[in-house]
Amino acid sequence: MPEIHEVATLTSKGQITLPKPIRQALGVDAGSKVAFDLRGGEVVVTRADAEHEDPAIGAFLSLLESDIRAGRHVASLPDELAQAMLANAGRAVNLDEEIAGDVAI
Structure with a gap:
């Protein structure tokens, strides 16, 4: 984050x-x-998080976070995978929407 x-x-x-x-x-x-x-x-x-969080998604996100913190290169997720993950999380998101404000990566 x-x-x-x-x-x-x-x-x-x-x-x-x-x-x-x-x-x-x-x-x-x-x-x-x-x-x-x-x-x-x-x-x-x-x-x-919701009471019924998908443990597979949680484990994947933890792994992804550790790679980012370690400075390892993380490739972009395919749009279909990202949309499926967001659908499972119960959140509708437009990946093409502009992010408001400054973001530090």
Whole structure:
């Protein structure tokens, strides 16, 4: 996942609005659930996955993430495979849609 630094303001009710680049990177929108984990003085925000997540897709994404973090070359997925994965995740995405904001890779 790209490194993004954003600042949000805490309201008097203890609420924040996730900045748009963070929502886009996590793939969440209105009604989505996010998880907060406190790790060594830092709060890590992640998308709360559905209860019935496909373990094969999760394992594949973990493998892909480790390759990216290790700096290994990762080729583009065929469009058909990407669309099938997104369909299984229950999310409709237009792969030709422009990404709003800056993205660091």
